[in-house]
Amino acid sequence: MTQSTDDPITDLRSEGVRVTRQRLAILHVLREAADHPRAEDILTRARQQDPSVSQATVYRTLAMLEKAGSVLRNEFDGSGARFELADRHHHDHLIDLDTGAVVEFHSPRIEQLQAEIAAELGYDIAWHRLELYGRKTT
Amino acid sequence: MTQSTDDPITDLRSEGVRVTRQRLAILHVLREAADHPRAEDILTRARQQDPSVSQATVYRTLAMLEKAGSVLRNEFDGSGARFELADRHHHDHLIDLDTGAVVEFHSPRIEQLQAEIAAELGYDIAWHRLELYGRKTT
DNA sequence: CATGAAAATGCGAATGATTTGCAAAATGTC
């Protein structure tokens, strides 16, 4: 097993993946992001650290990191994916319909129920997507 | 209140919406569909009843029906939306990763938990999306 | 620290799903 560092790309180096300026910049953006940025946002932010980063590289890097399990892709509204680092515990999302803000939450009980339902239907869950869309209680 | 018929478009007539051959054909397709067809599938099937239906009209009609609440749009995999008539009770989806089959299910307990979680976070849920992706238990 | 094979990059063109502008056709009201 490869030893784990705080840098997903460094972890991948042993697998023939090269550490480039662009990848480090993109990763930096993801680490700093408090929101769930779109590819375009990531490009803009990454260019602040390394102006040479191109759109294509952002997409390629995100795809690579997603496949490696280091990045999660979310399709909240249907107009462009939004990404986040997969370095914390699993969680689902609550999207504020008025502000677009994304609140994260986790419910072991819901996950448990999901597994039970799937089992009843004869399935094992590989992954799931749970998104709540709502408005602040007045 | 307008009286409700079994035909979403007929319901809309009073709102200035016109009942056209194309719309009836698309609606017919949705009523007969046992699966969750994509726009392209709907076009193909609608043309069997009315060859004049165009792609643009399929999209426009689906958008109209969605806005009216008669049709639900699903974005299961990210490569094209899949539609269904919103005439039955609410349900969520379990997608078979091997066959692409979509199984519908409903869990009042999960919905209850979702509402509780949202409430704790200070939100009222307007709608939600729960999709389970899995494989048949071996 | 120079070398070279392999991996990555930027660019711009290609994709695929969906949307839109517009002139022509169809609907439903009077």
Place this chain on the structure above:
DNA sequence: GACATTTTGCAAATCATTCGCATTTTCATG
């Protein structure tokens, strides 16, 4: 049936994302 209005088909336009390819970079080696 006549007309104002809505809807349509067509083709061109978008939008997010992917790809081809020549050029640049990375990194194991000498």
